[in-house]
Amino acid sequence: MSTPGQLNGRNRLLYPTLPRGEVVATFESYPQAQEAVDVLARADFPVDKVSIVGSDLKSVERVTGKLTWGRVALAGAASGAWLGIFFGLLLIIFSPTVSLAFVLAALLIGAGFGMLWGIVTYAVNRRRRDFTSVQQVIATSYSVLVDSDLGNRARNLLAGGGAQEPAAAAPAPGWTPPAQPQHPSDPPPAPPADAPQPPVQPAPPADDRPTA
Template identity: 55%
Template sequence: MSIPTGPGSAAGQSPVGLEFPQSLAVYDDYASAQRAVDHLADRAFPVEQCMIVGTDLKRLERITGRLTTGRVALGGLLSGAWLGLFVGVLFMIFTEDSVFATVLSTVLVGALFGLIWALVGYATTRGTRDFSSVAQIVATRYEVLVEHKGAARARELLAELPGGRPDPF
């Protein structure tokens, strides 16, 4: 793979922002990679020449529960009520009418809107996704890159790190 150069990039400047980056070390977790860069920073190494790159990305999805019409309705009702409360507080600032009536009416309208919106959305996807989940993207390896001009010094400093420096590959 070639590194593109053009009017906006200096010769040798890689797309990741380092000049001729070299692999310094590869770690199994982010905390170890962060510890290595922190060690370099503690030794007055110019860490702006470093970069931590997460590789081998995976998408993890943790299933948090089963969706039912009741759970969807309650969630829509509550989120709509929160939106209504927000709008009610904004209206309260700009109106001289009864504060309680203004806030209560916007909360009720918001709750009704949220309930209907959530139930319609759930009905349109019925059967294709009857569960709730939380998803995240994680890396399985973390590589510390360093500019070529500081690679030798960085390797020396990293060798001082308790536990040593892992193999670069």
């Protein structure tokens, strides 16, 4: 008789559920989402509370080339040669008296049968499939989810690149820092036209007394 705890654990294994939480960032590719998780990990964020969820799965088949008789024969020979080497080495392990010449013979025989099998298969399926391809299942977007109580912290870390930098002091209102000259020998820039001019001091009165 099984306990309810065991049944619940078995159900979680048999029927996985989607993670729940708060979306803190969304990316177009998986490497970008993985880099965001790495940023959180470097900031000592509890990454066991993070999940990457791909949305809108699509099956993509990328055509890599066209099948030809030569390519089919070469691929079949390579597959047969690996199979021949495997059986030859296996026989040497269980029968040490067998020489390496038997492995070479097994390689040639396997390559020949593999080439023949590839050519026959291509001749039968040539009209239905005349190209090679690679199939992939990718998502349109990838979302980084965290627990709801950690959402704000995760956003702050991702916004700052994982490092908490002190905020720069804000300049005083109504004051603009002067532009620095490009070289110490260059003259400083002229003040703007609308800048207030300093008051002009009146010149001292001339001395009208006759000189001796």
